Amino acid sequence: MKVRILGCSGGIGAGDDRRRLRTTSMLVDDDILIDAGTGVAELSLDELAAIDHVFITHTHLDHIACLPLISDSVGDLRRQPLLVHAIEPILKILRQHLFNDAIWPDFLQLPSPEEPFVRLQQLQLGATLSLGSRRITALPASHTVPAVGYHLDSGSASLVFSGDTHVCDDFWREVNGIDNLRYLIMETAFADADLQLAKASRHLSPQLLAGELAKWKGGAELFITHLKPGSQTLIMQEIAARLGRYQPAMLNDDHVFEL
Numbered sequence: 001m002k003v004r005i006l007g008c009s010g011g012i013g014a015g016d017d018r019r020r021l022r023t024t025s026m027l028v029d030d031d032i033l034i035d036a037g038t039g040v041a042e043l044s045l046d047e048l049a050a051i052d053h054v055f056i057t058h059t060h061l062d063h064i065a066c067l068p069l070i071s072d073s074v075g076d077l078r079r080q081p082l083l084v085h086a087i088e089p090i091l092k093i094l095r096q097h098l099f100n101d102a103i104w105p106d107f108l109q110l111p112s113p114e115e116p117f118v119r120l121q122q123l124q125l126g127a128t129l130s131l132g133s134r135r136i137t138a139l140p141a142s143h144t145v146p147a148v149g150y151h152l153d154s155g156s157a158s159l160v161f162s163g164d165t166h167v168c169d170d171f172w173r174e175v176n177g178i179d180n181l182r183y184l185i186m187e188t189a190f191a192d193a194d195l196q197l198a199k200a201s202r203h204l205s206p207q208l209l210a211g212e213l214a215k216w217k218g219g220a221e222l223f224i225t226h227l228k229p230g231s232q233t234l235i236m237q238e239i240a241a242r243l244g245r246y247q248p249a250m251l252n253d254d255h256v257f258e259l
Ligand SMILES: [Zn+2]
Pocket: 058, 060, 143, 164
């Protein structure tokens, strides 16, 4: 299993090096997306048409901005509907607020109800979906809207992505039960100066992350994602000061994990 990071920033905008920041999306092999933020725009038409499954952590725009655009671009190049997997509360929001014929065509019914471009597939929290040898499980998360993280298991190794989350004991109970965990990707959206904002928006800051990692039994490489544009250096300095023993690394676009 290959996991390529298409986007991992908490926002958009180019840095001094003119490299554009892209929001959350990861490509698993060539046919699965985890989230569909603006990083998806990096894919070619052929790569977009090859995607059969999208797993959604939650419905904030930075995680779904490109979801409605995928089918518009390549729906007619595909023989099968794009399958969008999520827990039911997330699917409900997608039906009501995205594919609603108001801000976007209802591709759940178009071009025909019998053969739509998009189908929604309900996932149960904690239940594992197998796609070939790849196993994908939704993990608990705690955010301002219904949210999950994901556990990807190739059979020989696992990667866990927290999604957007605040303090969440249930997440760590599941993570600590994974025997072959190789990579752990944790969000840390804000610096500690923005602790109150992190709490109000149900994200993590380095101080909150330290409290969360105290619940972790360890044993995997730690990557930090979803840093606020402009605060990346400060957030990583604060994390290094508190959590240097974990040797945390900032996640970067185009990083490829092999499992
Ligand atoms: Zn969010």
